[in-house]
Amino acid sequence: MRNAFADWYDNLQLFAPHSALSNVTSIMFRPGGKIVESFVQEGFMKAFPIAFASCLLFATLCSGQEPSAQEPNSNQNVVAAAKASRAQIQAQQAKQADIRRLLELTGAAGLASQSMDGLEKNIRSLMSDSLPPGDYRDQLVDLFFQKFHSKRDMTQLLDLVVPIYDKYYTDEEIKSLIQFYETPAARKMLAVLPKVLEESQAAGNKWGEDLGRQTMTEVLAEHPELQAALEDASKKSPRP
DSSP: OHHHHHHHHHHHTTTSOHHHHHHHHHHHTOTTSOOOTHIIIIIHHHHHHHHHHHHHHHHHHHHHHHHHHHHHHHHHHHHHHHHHHHHHHHHHHHHHHHHHHHHHHHTHHHHHHHHHHHHHHHHHHHHHHHSOSSTHHHHHHHHHHHHHHHHOOHHHHHHHHHHHHHHHOOHHHHHHHHHHHTSHHHHHHHHHHHHHHHHHHHHHHHHHHHHHHHHHHHHHHHOHHHHHHHHHHHHHSOOO
8 A cells, every 4th residue: 555655645745835745645544544624624725726736647557558558550540551562562663664664565666667767767857858958968967867866765765655555555455455465366467467567558558649639630631721820920930
């Protein structure tokens, strides 16, 4: 009991002056251990606020222990969130790796390079015609494309394409496409695709030229006044 009271007494010192506690304890514990009548007169008014303070202290200690009881749950939530975030990152990285594998199987970089080389022929003439006349034009255009080829890095283009595939395809769809392009039929298709595209582009160019020529002929036939204006303008314009 003395140990329990000592603990209680030490806690009360946080809330009451030492002199007040001395008065109360001297009244309560007189020689012989009996509570004397003067306790009611001298000690009760001082003991009451101290006892009230001790109740507040006990309540404070109890409420202070509640968060610690919840800490394991809080820590578990943090760990669970970290695991979920890590799993999401790993899944995203795996999907991007699958997309790059698909682009590799389909030869996307080679096809893009071939398309750019095909467009270069048309761009050269358009660029040369857009520059002011002069002997410098051919050299400038040649130097431009030399520099352009040296700076052209298809891996940079693929880095731009990966998020686009990620946007429109799920990981399961990407995996299914990979399985398809690993089949013999798909490998044959990819092997001949550059030639197919090249010949298709040539056929498309010829078709467009023929269609354009036919269309212009019909328009001029339907509008003789425009035909006459075109012929007159051709006579007045200087020939190269």
